[in-house]
Structure formats: C-alpha cells, structure tokens
Amino acid sequence: MxxxxxxxxxxxxxxxxxxxxxxxxxxxxxxxxxxxxxxxxxxxxxxxxxxxxxxxxxxxxxxxxxxxxxxxxxxxxGPLPTAAVSEPAPRGSLLSRVGSAEWNLQTDEASWSGELYRILGRDPAAAPLTLDELPSIVLEEDRPRLTAMVTDCLVDARPIDGEFRISRRDGDVRTVHMMGEPVLATDGSTASMWAVLRDVSxxxxxxxxxxxxxxxxxxxxxxxxGEHRLAAELQEAVLQPWRGSLRLPHRVPGALDLAARRLPASTHTPIGGDWCDALELAGGETLLSVGDLTGQGVGVTSHMTMLLGAVRGMAMAGAGPAQVMAWLDQLLDATVQPALGSAVCCRYRPGTRTLVWAQAGHPAPLLFRGGTGRVLDAPDGVLLGATSGPVYGQAEEALEAGDLLLLYTDGLVPGHTGRAAANLLLGLAPRLGGDRTAEDCVRTVVEEFGTHEREDNACLLAVKITAESRS
Incomplete structure (x- = not known):
C-alpha cells in the first residue's frame, strides 16, 4: 500500500x-x-x-x-508485492489473512497489496476493484453495511471498522474485517481512502x-x-420433614423416640433415590424403613416415591418385612425402566419390644446398648431388581429400654461403604450412649461425618427405645 x-x-x-x-x-x-x-x-x-x-x-x-x-x-x-501471490499459499497462512489497499478518489485508481488478492480470491494479474466495484463480490445482505462504512469515511471522514462477507470465485464464503481511514488533502477534502483487510473466517x-x-x-x-427442583419437590411431597424428633400422630408419648436427617451431596450431584421413613401401623406397631435406588435425577426420585408408597401400603395391609421385600422386587422388575435398589424394612412391636426385619442388599441396622454397638445379624436378601424371584429371609431382635438403632444408607460416611462405614459408626458408641434423645444421636453422627465432602446423598434414621415401650 x-x-x-x-x-x-x-x-x-x-x-x-x-x-x-x-x-x-x-x-x-x-x-x-x-x-x-x-x-x-x-x-x-x-x-x-x-x-x-x-x-x-x-x-x-x-x-x-x-x-x-x-x-x-x-x-x-512489510507487505509483499502483488507478484508474490502468483504461487498458491497454504490455507490459513499469512498471505491469505492480511492485506491492504488504497483507493484514490481523484484519479479513481486502486492499489492493492498481494495479500488482498489472495483474501478476495482475485486474479493477481487483474486490475484491483474500485470502490464502486467492490460491492460486487460482497454477499447481498452485507452490501448495505459496506456502503454505509465507505460513505461515512468519505463524506464524514470517519474511520472504518467493520466486517462483511465475500463470495470468492471458487465458491468459498469468507468473513473479512476492514479497518481504514480517509486521507485528507491540504484543503481538507478527502483525497483517498486506505484500509487494512483481514480474513477472520x-x-x-x-x-x-x-x-x-x-x-x-x-x-x-x-x-x-429444573430437574433438581422437581426431584426435591417429589422428595418433600412423600418423605417426612424430619425437623427435630418425629412425633407420630397417634403414638403414646414416649413409646418410641425417632429422629432422622437427609444429607445432600457436597457436589452438584442431582438428588438420588435415598429415603428413610417411619409410619404408624394398626395395633400400635411402627414401620421403619430405609432404602436407596441406584442412579440420580428426577427419574430415580420418582421410582423412589413409588417404592416408598408401595412399602407403606403393603405394611398397612399386614405384610411382614420379608413379604414386602419380595413384592418390592417384583414391582421394580415390572417398571418400564428397570433399576437396582437396596432397602431395610422393619416392624417394631412395642408390646414385646421386638424388631422384625428384612433386608435387600442393604447395610444392616446398628444396635447400640450400654456404651457398645454391633451390627445386627442380617437375614438372607439380595438387591431389589438383581434377579428373578428371590427369596428374602426375616429376622427378629429383642430390644431393651435405652437401646438405640441406627438405620442408614450408603454414603453416610464419606469415602467408606459396607463394613468399613459400619465400623466407623460403631466407633461412636461411647458418645451415643450418653445422648439422651434420638435427635441428640443424629446430631452426634452429623457432627462427626456431616461436614466431610460428600459425593452421594445419604439418609440416617435414629430409633431410641424408651422405658414406656411395654404395654
């Protein structure tokens, strides 16, 4: 230029x-x-x-x-001469990306650098396009933009800074950014216009x-x-609020002291299929259950609400824990989107302080008594949905006034599952023995494990057997 x-x-x-x-x-x-x-x-x-x-x-x-x-x-x-573009340049090289030009308004002549021919796809042996001819290679919808930029530069002496698309002779459409200024004569009139054009495609x-x-x-x-909100609303609609100790509506005061906590994942993990629940049954018995479905999101949460409703309905109809597990397995196997799940289902009989329970591939409840703790011996049971027609066993455990049961889902102890998680919870036995209420016990567990980074959602249900349990 x-x-x-x-x-x-x-x-x-x-x-x-x-x-x-x-x-x-x-x-x-x-x-x-x-x-x-x-x-x-x-x-x-x-x-x-x-x-x-x-x-x-x-x-x-x-x-x-x-x-x-x-x-x-x-x-x-410095810019290369026009002859330098006689040999093809690699696509994306400097030759095909930056060029310059000057248009003399007094002689109506144009001068282009060699790079500009490459950008615009023009024959380097041909004469450069004048300002009147330049719009002929610009896409029709971009021509008004180019015309406005050139007019503002020539009439109002404004700098040019804008983009337009050109159609080259090979059919390729490229985006060109043009920056330029008017060159003024001594009398203040516009003598020419210069510009640097860049292929920014x-x-x-x-x-x-x-x-x-x-x-x-x-x-x-x-x-x-949105999915998280819907899953949370589903949970809130069917699960106990668990704010402090749970008071069952018709329970004789002091018969059972219950408290629970739902612990969300520390990360942005969607809500999963964990639940913990307590429900009064006919004859003064209490249904206790915890469970967990594999997966996360609103689909899993909706499956959880279906299973929890089924557990409640079957228990109220008189089904024992083992029968409830077998029917839950059939129900889960019959769903449109099969899933795997684990659960513990218990019936507490206050007259004899007896816990009747069954499990489906789930951590067994922990029993704390006299400052020590142990894992309850689990009856036979496999994951829900894992096999066809499984048989679930049923166990009974005699409880005493002052006993504490912890029912929980995997993920309660971050970084540990199975026996390792159970051992860490059992290690809290001396502290849990001094807690007076179920809510105190929940608070102790949460203080120990609730502040850690958690990759999964978890539920905890604490059941304290009180002295007034016998009828």
Whole structure:
C-alpha cells in the first residue's frame, strides 16, 4: 500500500526489527503455553458441554495468538508485492489473512497489496476493484453495511471498522474485517481512502463454537436445575420433614423416640433415590424403613416415591418385612425402566419390644446398648431388581429400654461403604450412649461425618427405645 499523509499527522513509521522480533518471540511462547494446557485438558469431560466449551475457548485463544504472531511478522517484514501471490499459499497462512489497499478518489485508481488478492480470491494479474466495484463480490445482505462504512469515511471522514462477507470465485464464503481511514488533502477534502483487510473466517468460526457450546452448557445447567427442583419437590411431597424428633400422630408419648436427617451431596450431584421413613401401623406397631435406588435425577426420585408408597401400603395391609421385600422386587422388575435398589424394612412391636426385619442388599441396622454397638445379624436378601424371584429371609431382635438403632444408607460416611462405614459408626458408641434423645444421636453422627465432602446423598434414621415401650 502506498504511503500517505493525513491532514493531522504523518504516516506512522514501522518500528525497528528488534522490538518486533521480541514481541513475536513472546507471542510464540505464549502460544506454546496455551497449546500445552489445551493438550493437558483434552482428556477430561470430552463429551460434556463443559469440555466442548473449554476446547472451543482454547482454539479461539490459539487463533487470536496465531493472528498476533502473523500480524507482527508482517509488521516486521512489510507487505509483499502483488507478484508474490502468483504461487498458491497454504490455507490459513499469512498471505491469505492480511492485506491492504488504497483507493484514490481523484484519479479513481486502486492499489492493492498481494495479500488482498489472495483474501478476495482475485486474479493477481487483474486490475484491483474500485470502490464502486467492490460491492460486487460482497454477499447481498452485507452490501448495505459496506456502503454505509465507505460513505461515512468519505463524506464524514470517519474511520472504518467493520466486517462483511465475500463470495470468492471458487465458491468459498469468507468473513473479512476492514479497518481504514480517509486521507485528507491540504484543503481538507478527502483525497483517498486506505484500509487494512483481514480474513477472520477461522476466528469467527471459533467464536461461534465458543458461543454455541456456552449456550449448550447454559441450557444443560438450566435443565439440571429444573430437574433438581422437581426431584426435591417429589422428595418433600412423600418423605417426612424430619425437623427435630418425629412425633407420630397417634403414638403414646414416649413409646418410641425417632429422629432422622437427609444429607445432600457436597457436589452438584442431582438428588438420588435415598429415603428413610417411619409410619404408624394398626395395633400400635411402627414401620421403619430405609432404602436407596441406584442412579440420580428426577427419574430415580420418582421410582423412589413409588417404592416408598408401595412399602407403606403393603405394611398397612399386614405384610411382614420379608413379604414386602419380595413384592418390592417384583414391582421394580415390572417398571418400564428397570433399576437396582437396596432397602431395610422393619416392624417394631412395642408390646414385646421386638424388631422384625428384612433386608435387600442393604447395610444392616446398628444396635447400640450400654456404651457398645454391633451390627445386627442380617437375614438372607439380595438387591431389589438383581434377579428373578428371590427369596428374602426375616429376622427378629429383642430390644431393651435405652437401646438405640441406627438405620442408614450408603454414603453416610464419606469415602467408606459396607463394613468399613459400619465400623466407623460403631466407633461412636461411647458418645451415643450418653445422648439422651434420638435427635441428640443424629446430631452426634452429623457432627462427626456431616461436614466431610460428600459425593452421594445419604439418609440416617435414629430409633431410641424408651422405658414406656411395654404395654
């Protein structure tokens, strides 16, 4: 592009090679660092919207740094002559990305750098397009934008800074960013217009990818929040509120002291299928149950509400714990979306202080008495939905006034399951023995394990046998 003088300042002189070379080295080091971080992060959440969004941002940053590197190189080396484009340049190289032009309004002549021919897909042997001819290669919907920019520059002496799309002779559509200024004559009139044009097609593609993946991630988060709200509402609709000790509506005061707590996961894990429940039955007996369905989200929570309703209905109809387990297995096996679950179902008979219970692949209740604790011997039982027609056993446990039962779901002790979790809970026996109420016992367990990072939801039900239990 020919040098020019504006009315208010001389044309800027190119900087020396030394400072520009230093900037180029810094840009390339930064580009290498970004690329290394991108490769390190490539293995995580590859198919998740968050992972796609992060990759798109890395690609966008690299495109920006590529542009910076190449623009600095051209600043150092100067524009190439028109003849330099006679040989094809690799797609995405400097030759195909930055060009310059000047249009002389007094002679109606145009001067293009070699790079601009490559950007616009023009034959370098052909004459450059005049300002009147330039719109002929611009997409029709973008022509008004180009016309407005050029008019503002020539009439009102405003700088040009905008984009438009061109259609090249090979059918490729490219996005071009143009920056320019008017060159004023001594009398203040516009003598010519100069501009730098940049092919930003790949950059805009990366920006669109970032925007699309960001929008996808936002929609996914909104859907997850909506699902979480629905799952929470389902839980609240069917589970006891468990704020403090539970007082069953018709229970003789002091017969059983009950308290429970639902402990949510520390992460953004959706609500799962955990439950704990207590229900008065005919004849003064009490139904106690805990359970957990595999999976998370509103589908699992809806399955949990169905199973809990079935447990209550079967128990009220007189079914014993083993029979309840067998029927629950059949019910879960018959659902449209089969799932696996574990559960403990108990009937407490206050007249004899007897606990009758069954389990389906679930941690057995813990019994604390006299400052020590033990795991109840579990009857036979397999996971609900794991096999066809399983047989569930039933056990009885004689309880005493002052005994404490803990029923819980996996996840109560973060990082531990099965026997390891049970042993840690049993280790609280000396402290639990001094607690006067079921709510005190729940508080002790939560203080010990409730503040840890939790990857899964959990439920805890504490049952204290009081001295007034015998009829």
């Amino acid at each position: 020919p040098s020019h003088l504006s009315a208010d300042r001389p044309a800027a002189q190119p900087p020396g090679r030394g400072p520009v070379d230093a900037l180029i080295s810094q840009a390339r080091r930064l580009k290498g660092d970004v690329d290394a971080v991108r490769r390190d992060a490539a293995g995580g959440e590859a198919d998740h919207p968050r992972g796609r969004w992060q990759r798109a941002l890395y690609d966008l940053a690299l495109h920006q740094l590529d542009d910076l590197d190449e623009h600095l190189a051209q600043l150092r080396d 790949e950059l805009r593609r990366s920006q669109r990818a970032v925007s699309e993946t960001r929008d996808s991630l936002h929609r996914r988060r909104e859907a997850a929040r």
